[in-house]
Amino acid sequence: HLQLQESGPGLLKPSDTLSLSCSVSDDSISTSPYYWAWVRQAPGKGLEWIGSSSYRGNSFYNPSLTGRVSMSVDSSRRRISLRLISVTASDTAVYFCARDPGNSSTWYFDSWGQGTLVTVSS
Amino acid sequence: SSELTQDPVVSVALGQTVTITCQGDSLRSYYASWYQQRPGQAPLLVFYDKNSRPSGIPDRFSGTHSGLTAALTITGAQAEDEAEYYCQSRDSGGNYLVFGGGTKLTVL
Numbered sequence: 001h002l003q004l005q006e007s008g009p010g011l012l013k014p015s016d017t018l019s020l021s022c023s024v025s026d027d028s029i030s031t032s033p034y035y036w037a038w039v040r041q042a043p044g045k046g047l048e049w050i051g052s053s054s055y056r057g058n059s060f061y062n063p064s065l066t067g068r069v070s071m072s073v074d075s076s077r078r079r080i081s082l083r084l085i086s087v088t089a090s091d092t093a094v095y096f097c098a099r100d101p102g103n104s105s106t107w108y109f110d111s112w113g114q115g116t117l118v119t120v121s122s
Numbered sequence: 123s124s125e126l127t128q129d130p131v132v133s134v135a136l137g138q139t140v141t142i143t144c145q146g147d148s149l150r151s152y153y154a155s156w157y158q159q160r161p162g163q164a165p166l167l168v169f170y171d172k173n174s175r176p177s178g179i180p181d182r183f184s185g186t187h188s189g190l191t192a193a194l195t196i197t198g199a200q201a202e203d204e205a206e207y208y209c210q211s212r213d214s215g216g217n218y219l220v221f222g223g224g225t226k227l228t229v230l
Binding site for chain 1: 152153154155157159163164165166167170171176208210211212217218219220221222223224
C-alpha cells in the first residue's frame with residue numbers, strides 16, 4: 001500500500017519561496033507510466049491542481065501558476081519536490097501530493113498524502 | 123472559475139439514492155473521476171473512467187457519463203457518505219487537469 005508524506009515549512013512570509021517535499025514509500029516513483037502531482041486546497045475552498053511530473057522529467061503545470069511553479073521527481077531519494085516562488089496570502093493552503101497511475105486518458109489520482117498546511121503571512 | 127460545474131449542496135435521506143452531477147465541455151472528450159473528502163482528510167478516489175471503482179470502495183458508488191455531464195450515484199446512502207465530493211477531468215484542450223467546485227452531501 002503506497003504511502004505519501006508531505007513535508008516543509010508551515011509558515012512563510014509574502015515574497016518567500018515555498019519548497020515542499022513528498023516522500024514516496026515504494027519504487028513506483030521510478031516506474032512508467034506513473035505521474036506525480038501536487039494539489040492544493042485553500043481554507044474552506046475546493047481542490048486546485050498545481051502540476052504533474054514524471055520521473056522522466058515530463059512536467060506540466062496549471063496555467064494560472066505558470067512562471068512561479070516548478071516540480072521535480074528524484075527517484076533515487078523517492079522524493080517529489082514542489083517549488084513556488086513569490087508567494088502571497090492567496091497561496092495559503094493545504095498542499096497534497098498524489099499519484100496518477102498514468103494508465104488513463106482521464107488522468108486521476110489513486111493515492112494521496114495527508115497534506116501539509118502552508119500559511120503565508122507577514 | 124472551474125471548467126467543471128457541480129451543485130454546491132445536495133442532501134439525501136439515509137438509505138435513499140442520490141446523484142451528484144458534474145457538467146463541462148471537456149466531458150465531451152474525457153471521463154470524470156470522483157473523489158470523496160471528509161473534513162480534515164485527504165481526498166479519496168471513489169470512481170473513475172467509464173466504469174471503474176477502486177478496490178475497497180463500496181459498490182453503492184457508481185458513475186455514469188453522457189454528453190457534457192458526468193454523474194456519481196450513491197445507492198442506499200449511509201451516514202458515513204456525508205462528505206464533499208469533487209469531480210475531476212481534463213480541460214477542453216486536454217492540456218491540464220481541472221476539478222469541479224465540489225458538492226457538499228448531507229445525509230439526513
